[in-house]
Amino acid sequence: MATIKTTPIIAASTAPALEVTTVTEVITRLAAWLRRLPPPQERIDRLLAELEERFAGRTERITEDACAEIERVAWPYSRHLLLQYDRDGVGKPDEEDPGWPEPDPEEILPRAAQVRQVSRLDGGACLIRIDGFESLSIAQPYLDAAFALARGATGIVLDLRSNAGGYPETVAYLAGRLLGDKAVPLSEVTYRDRRRQWWTPDLPAGTAVPAGMPVAVLVSGRTFSSGEALAYHLQARGRAAIVGERTPGAADHVTDIRLAATVTGELPCGYCTDSVTGTNWEGRGVAPQVDCAADDAIDAALAHLPVLKRR
Numbered sequence: 001m002a003t004i005k006t007t008p009i010i011a012a013s014t015a016p017a018l019e020v021t022t023v024t025e026v027i028t029r030l031a032a033w034l035r036r037l038p039p040p041q042e043r044i045d046r047l048l049a050e051l052e053e054r055f056a057g058r059t060e061r062i063t064e065d066a067c068a069e070i071e072r073v074a075w076p077y078s079r080h081l082l083l084q085y086d087r088d089g090v091g092k093p094d095e096e097d098p099g100w101p102e103p104d105p106e107e108i109l110p111r112a113a114q115v116r117q118v119s120r121l122d123g124g125a126c127l128i129r130i131d132g133f134e135s136l137s138i139a140q141p142y143l144d145a146a147f148a149l150a151r152g153a154t155g156i157v158l159d160l161r162s163n164a165g166g167y168p169e170t171v172a173y174l175a176g177r178l179l180g181d182k183a184v185p186l187s188e189v190t191y192r193d194r195r196r197q198w199w200t201p202d203l204p205a206g207t208a209v210p211a212g213m214p215v216a217v218l219v220s221g222r223t224f225s226s227g228e229a230l231a232y233h234l235q236a237r238g239r240a241a242i243v244g245e246r247t248p249g250a251a252d253h254v255t256d257i258r259l260a261a262t263v264t265g266e267l268p269c270g271y272c273t274d275s276v277t278g279t280n281w282e283g284r285g286v287a288p289q290v291d292c293a294a295d296d297a298i299d300a301a302l303a304h305l306p307v308l309k310r311r
Contacts, residue, residue, distance in 0.1 A: 165225025
Protein backbone atom coordinates (compact mmCIF):
# COMPACT_ATOMS: atom_id res chain seq x y z
CA MET A 1 0.00 0.00 0.00
CA ALA A 2 -2.20 1.11 4.63
CA THR A 3 -1.59 1.83 14.92
CA ILE A 4 -1.30 3.84 20.86
CA LYS A 5 -1.75 3.74 24.45
CA THR A 6 -2.84 5.64 28.76
CA THR A 7 -2.64 3.74 31.96
CA PRO A 8 -5.24 3.71 34.70
CA ILE A 9 -4.58 6.38 37.32
CA ILE A 10 -3.08 4.81 40.42
CA ALA A 11 -3.19 6.32 43.89
CA ALA A 12 -0.32 8.71 44.53
CA SER A 13 0.69 6.70 47.56
CA THR A 14 1.54 3.64 45.44
CA ALA A 15 2.79 5.07 42.15
CA PRO A 16 3.94 8.35 40.65
CA ALA A 17 1.33 10.48 38.88
CA LEU A 18 1.06 9.82 35.18
CA GLU A 19 1.72 12.51 32.64
CA VAL A 20 -1.43 13.86 31.00
CA THR A 21 -1.03 14.52 27.28
CA THR A 22 -2.99 17.51 26.01
CA VAL A 23 -4.44 18.16 22.58
CA THR A 24 -1.86 20.90 22.01
CA GLU A 25 0.99 18.52 22.80
CA VAL A 26 -0.29 15.97 20.29
CA ILE A 27 -0.66 18.71 17.66
CA THR A 28 2.89 19.92 18.36
CA ARG A 29 4.30 16.42 17.88
CA LEU A 30 2.14 15.79 14.83
CA ALA A 31 3.29 19.05 13.24
CA ALA A 32 6.93 18.20 13.91
CA TRP A 33 6.54 14.86 12.11
CA LEU A 34 4.69 16.47 9.21
CA ARG A 35 7.63 18.84 8.75
CA ARG A 36 10.02 15.90 8.89
CA LEU A 37 8.42 12.98 7.05
CA PRO A 38 6.75 13.89 3.72
CA PRO A 39 8.40 15.70 0.83
CA PRO A 40 7.70 19.45 0.71
CA GLN A 41 4.21 20.15 -0.68
CA GLU A 42 1.87 23.10 -0.57
CA ARG A 43 -0.98 20.98 0.78
CA ILE A 44 1.15 19.85 3.72
CA ASP A 45 2.03 23.48 4.45
CA ARG A 46 -1.67 24.33 4.41
CA LEU A 47 -2.42 21.37 6.66
CA LEU A 48 0.16 22.56 9.19
CA ALA A 49 -1.28 26.06 9.21
CA GLU A 50 -4.81 24.72 9.66
CA LEU A 51 -3.86 22.40 12.51
CA GLU A 52 -1.92 25.05 14.39
CA GLU A 53 -4.70 27.63 13.96
CA ARG A 54 -7.54 25.30 14.90
CA PHE A 55 -5.93 23.63 17.91
CA ALA A 56 -3.76 26.36 19.44
CA GLY A 57 -4.24 26.63 23.19
CA ARG A 58 -6.21 23.39 23.52
CA THR A 59 -5.00 22.29 26.95
CA GLU A 60 -7.61 19.63 27.62
CA ARG A 61 -6.55 15.99 27.73
CA ILE A 62 -6.36 14.15 24.40
CA THR A 63 -9.35 11.85 23.86
CA GLU A 64 -10.81 9.66 21.15
CA ASP A 65 -13.17 12.47 20.18
CA ALA A 66 -10.30 14.94 19.93
CA CYS A 67 -8.38 12.51 17.70
CA ALA A 68 -11.42 12.26 15.43
CA GLU A 69 -11.65 16.05 15.33
CA ILE A 70 -8.00 16.31 14.29
CA GLU A 71 -8.57 13.73 11.54
CA ARG A 72 -11.51 15.67 10.13
CA VAL A 73 -9.40 18.83 9.91
CA ALA A 74 -6.55 16.91 8.26
CA TRP A 75 -8.49 14.93 5.66
CA PRO A 76 -8.97 17.71 3.07
CA TYR A 77 -5.15 17.86 2.87
CA SER A 78 -4.11 14.24 3.56
CA ARG A 79 -6.95 11.72 3.53
CA HIS A 80 -4.74 8.92 4.81
CA LEU A 81 -3.80 10.70 8.04
CA LEU A 82 -5.38 8.59 10.77
CA LEU A 83 -5.11 8.75 14.56
CA GLN A 84 -5.86 5.82 16.86
CA TYR A 85 -6.58 6.34 20.52
CA ASP A 86 -6.14 3.76 23.29
CA ARG A 87 -6.80 5.08 26.79
CA ASP A 88 -4.82 2.14 28.22
CA GLY A 89 -1.88 2.76 25.94
CA VAL A 90 1.70 2.81 27.13
CA GLY A 91 4.98 3.82 25.56
CA LYS A 92 6.96 6.94 24.87
CA PRO A 93 6.46 9.05 21.73
CA ASP A 94 8.63 7.95 18.83
CA GLU A 95 11.75 9.94 18.10
CA GLU A 96 12.62 7.97 14.96
CA ASP A 97 10.36 6.42 12.35
CA PRO A 98 10.09 2.74 13.37
CA GLY A 99 8.75 1.66 9.97
CA TRP A 100 6.13 -1.01 9.49
CA PRO A 101 6.61 -4.33 11.31
CA GLU A 102 7.43 -7.46 9.36
CA PRO A 103 4.30 -9.30 8.18
CA ASP A 104 3.27 -12.16 10.45
CA PRO A 105 2.32 -15.33 8.52
CA GLU A 106 0.44 -16.64 11.55
CA GLU A 107 -1.98 -13.73 11.21
CA ILE A 108 -2.16 -13.68 7.40
CA LEU A 109 -2.44 -17.36 6.46
CA PRO A 110 -5.66 -18.12 8.37
CA ARG A 111 -7.30 -15.28 6.40
CA ALA A 112 -6.01 -16.64 3.07
CA ALA A 113 -4.17 -13.33 2.62
CA GLN A 114 -7.59 -11.61 2.51
CA VAL A 115 -8.70 -13.38 -0.65
CA ARG A 116 -12.23 -13.70 0.67
CA GLN A 117 -14.18 -15.16 -2.23
CA VAL A 118 -13.74 -16.68 -5.68
CA SER A 119 -16.91 -17.82 -7.43
CA ARG A 120 -18.62 -18.01 -10.80
CA LEU A 121 -21.54 -15.69 -11.40
CA ASP A 122 -24.46 -15.94 -13.79
CA GLY A 123 -23.20 -15.90 -17.35
CA GLY A 124 -19.80 -17.35 -16.46
CA ALA A 125 -18.04 -14.27 -15.05
CA CYS A 126 -15.65 -14.87 -12.16
CA LEU A 127 -15.96 -12.84 -8.97
CA ILE A 128 -12.70 -12.37 -7.05
CA ARG A 129 -13.07 -10.57 -3.72
CA ILE A 130 -9.88 -9.28 -2.04
CA ASP A 131 -10.29 -7.29 1.17
CA GLY A 132 -6.65 -6.21 1.57
CA PHE A 133 -3.25 -6.51 -0.06
CA GLU A 134 -0.96 -8.52 2.20
CA SER A 135 2.78 -8.87 1.60
CA LEU A 136 3.29 -10.51 -1.78
CA SER A 137 5.72 -13.03 -0.31
CA ILE A 138 2.78 -14.52 1.60
CA ALA A 139 -0.17 -13.56 -0.59
CA GLN A 140 1.02 -14.68 -4.03
CA PRO A 141 -0.08 -18.36 -3.79
CA TYR A 142 -3.60 -17.25 -2.87
CA LEU A 143 -3.71 -14.66 -5.66
CA ASP A 144 -2.42 -17.19 -8.18
CA ALA A 145 -5.05 -19.70 -7.06
CA ALA A 146 -7.81 -17.10 -7.48
CA PHE A 147 -6.74 -16.30 -11.04
CA ALA A 148 -6.35 -19.99 -11.86
CA LEU A 149 -10.00 -20.45 -10.96
CA ALA A 150 -10.85 -17.54 -13.27
CA ARG A 151 -9.52 -19.31 -16.37
CA GLY A 152 -12.17 -19.66 -19.02
CA ALA A 153 -14.45 -17.06 -17.45
CA THR A 154 -16.46 -14.71 -19.61
CA GLY A 155 -15.17 -11.79 -17.58
CA ILE A 156 -13.66 -10.87 -14.22
CA VAL A 157 -15.41 -8.91 -11.48
CA LEU A 158 -12.72 -7.81 -9.02
CA ASP A 159 -14.41 -6.87 -5.77
CA LEU A 160 -12.47 -4.23 -3.83
CA ARG A 161 -15.47 -2.74 -2.02
CA SER A 162 -14.03 -3.68 1.40
CA ASN A 163 -10.37 -3.41 0.47
CA ALA A 164 -8.56 -1.22 3.02
CA GLY A 165 -5.22 -1.24 1.18
CA GLY A 166 -1.85 -2.80 1.85
CA TYR A 167 1.45 -3.48 0.13
CA PRO A 168 2.30 -1.71 -3.15
CA GLU A 169 4.18 -4.74 -4.50
CA THR A 170 0.93 -6.69 -4.30
CA VAL A 171 -0.86 -3.91 -6.19
CA ALA A 172 1.80 -4.12 -8.91
CA TYR A 173 1.50 -7.90 -9.11
CA LEU A 174 -2.29 -7.82 -9.45
CA ALA A 175 -2.08 -5.03 -12.02
CA GLY A 176 0.29 -7.20 -14.03
CA ARG A 177 -2.15 -10.09 -13.90
CA LEU A 178 -4.68 -7.88 -15.65
CA LEU A 179 -2.47 -5.67 -17.85
CA GLY A 180 -0.39 -8.36 -19.52
CA ASP A 181 2.66 -10.58 -19.24
CA LYS A 182 5.14 -7.84 -20.19
CA ALA A 183 6.32 -5.47 -17.45
CA VAL A 184 5.03 -1.90 -17.70
CA PRO A 185 5.61 1.13 -15.44
CA LEU A 186 2.80 1.61 -12.97
CA SER A 187 3.65 4.42 -10.55
CA GLU A 188 6.32 6.40 -8.77
CA VAL A 189 6.32 7.18 -5.06
CA THR A 190 8.08 10.39 -4.02
CA TYR A 191 9.60 10.46 -0.53
CA ARG A 192 11.53 13.26 1.10
CA ASP A 193 14.91 11.72 0.27
CA ARG A 194 14.26 9.38 -2.67
CA ARG A 195 11.87 8.14 -5.35
CA ARG A 196 10.69 4.59 -5.89
CA GLN A 197 9.28 3.29 -9.17
CA TRP A 198 6.78 0.45 -9.29
CA TRP A 199 6.42 -1.75 -12.37
CA THR A 200 4.22 -4.70 -13.06
CA PRO A 201 6.24 -7.93 -13.15
CA ASP A 202 7.40 -9.86 -16.19
CA LEU A 203 5.21 -12.95 -16.15
CA PRO A 204 5.58 -16.26 -17.98
CA ALA A 205 3.79 -16.17 -21.34
CA GLY A 206 0.08 -16.80 -20.94
CA THR A 207 -0.04 -16.02 -17.22
CA ALA A 208 -1.94 -12.73 -17.42
CA VAL A 209 -5.66 -12.57 -18.07
CA PRO A 210 -6.27 -12.48 -21.85
CA ALA A 211 -6.43 -8.93 -23.16
CA GLY A 212 -9.89 -9.51 -24.60
CA MET A 213 -11.44 -10.60 -21.30
CA PRO A 214 -13.58 -7.77 -19.87
CA VAL A 215 -12.82 -6.65 -16.31
CA ALA A 216 -14.95 -4.70 -13.86
CA VAL A 217 -13.61 -3.44 -10.54
CA LEU A 218 -16.08 -2.87 -7.72
CA VAL A 219 -15.36 0.04 -5.33
CA SER A 220 -17.10 1.81 -2.48
CA GLY A 221 -16.58 4.41 0.20
CA ARG A 222 -14.67 1.71 2.10
CA THR A 223 -12.13 1.10 -0.68
CA PHE A 224 -9.01 2.80 0.63
CA SER A 225 -5.36 3.56 -0.06
CA SER A 226 -3.77 0.74 -2.12
CA GLY A 227 -7.24 -0.58 -2.88
CA GLU A 228 -7.89 2.75 -4.58
CA ALA A 229 -4.48 2.57 -6.26
CA LEU A 230 -5.26 -0.66 -8.12
CA ALA A 231 -8.61 0.66 -9.31
CA TYR A 232 -7.03 3.96 -10.41
CA HIS A 233 -4.14 2.32 -12.30
CA LEU A 234 -6.47 -0.04 -14.17
CA GLN A 235 -8.91 2.76 -15.00
CA ALA A 236 -6.11 5.03 -16.25
CA ARG A 237 -5.01 2.33 -18.72
CA GLY A 238 -8.52 1.57 -19.92
CA ARG A 239 -8.27 -2.01 -18.69
CA ALA A 240 -11.26 -2.06 -16.36
CA ALA A 241 -14.59 -0.39 -15.82
CA ILE A 242 -14.91 0.93 -12.27
CA VAL A 243 -18.33 0.19 -10.78
CA GLY A 244 -19.84 1.42 -7.50
CA GLU A 245 -19.20 4.49 -5.36
CA ARG A 246 -16.49 7.15 -5.44
CA THR A 247 -13.62 6.17 -3.14
CA PRO A 248 -12.30 8.39 -0.27
CA GLY A 249 -9.12 9.61 -2.02
CA ALA A 250 -6.11 8.44 0.02
CA ALA A 251 -3.02 8.45 -2.20
CA ASP A 252 -0.28 9.10 0.36
CA HIS A 253 2.10 6.43 1.57
CA VAL A 254 2.10 6.41 5.36
CA THR A 255 4.15 5.24 8.31
CA ASP A 256 3.07 4.40 11.84
CA ILE A 257 4.22 6.91 14.48
CA ARG A 258 3.45 7.01 18.20
CA LEU A 259 2.58 10.60 19.15
CA ALA A 260 1.75 9.93 22.81
CA ALA A 261 1.24 6.99 25.11
CA THR A 262 -2.40 6.95 24.11
CA VAL A 263 -2.15 8.03 20.45
CA THR A 264 -0.54 6.54 17.37
CA GLY A 265 -0.92 7.92 13.88
CA GLU A 266 -0.65 6.82 10.29
CA LEU A 267 1.22 9.83 8.93
CA PRO A 268 2.07 10.69 5.32
CA CYS A 269 5.66 10.02 4.26
CA GLY A 270 5.33 10.05 0.47
CA TYR A 271 2.87 10.39 -2.38
CA CYS A 272 2.05 8.23 -5.39
CA THR A 273 2.03 9.41 -9.01
CA ASP A 274 0.50 7.26 -11.73
CA SER A 275 2.86 6.68 -14.68
CA VAL A 276 0.12 7.38 -17.24
CA THR A 277 -1.84 10.28 -15.75
CA GLY A 278 1.06 12.02 -14.00
CA THR A 279 -1.16 12.60 -10.98
CA ASN A 280 -3.17 10.58 -8.45
CA TRP A 281 -6.49 10.24 -6.66
CA GLU A 282 -5.62 12.21 -3.49
CA GLY A 283 -8.64 14.06 -2.17
CA ARG A 284 -10.74 13.26 -5.25
CA GLY A 285 -11.04 9.52 -5.04
CA VAL A 286 -11.54 7.12 -7.91
CA ALA A 287 -14.71 8.05 -9.81
CA PRO A 288 -16.62 5.05 -11.18
CA GLN A 289 -17.71 4.89 -14.79
CA VAL A 290 -20.79 3.01 -13.59
CA ASP A 291 -22.06 4.94 -10.58
CA CYS A 292 -24.31 2.96 -8.25
CA ALA A 293 -24.77 1.99 -4.61
CA ALA A 294 -22.10 -0.40 -3.40
CA ASP A 295 -24.70 -3.08 -2.64
CA ASP A 296 -25.85 -2.98 -6.28
CA ALA A 297 -22.36 -3.11 -7.80
CA ILE A 298 -22.25 -6.81 -8.74
CA ASP A 299 -25.49 -6.62 -10.71
CA ALA A 300 -24.38 -3.36 -12.34
CA ALA A 301 -21.03 -4.89 -13.29
CA LEU A 302 -22.66 -7.98 -14.81
CA ALA A 303 -24.90 -5.73 -16.88
CA HIS A 304 -21.87 -3.75 -18.07
CA LEU A 305 -19.45 -6.62 -18.89
CA PRO A 306 -21.05 -7.40 -22.30
CA VAL A 307 -20.60 -3.73 -23.23
CA LEU A 308 -16.89 -4.01 -22.43
CA LYS A 309 -16.55 -7.22 -24.45
CA ARG A 310 -17.96 -5.54 -27.57
CA ARG A 311 -15.33 -2.79 -27.51
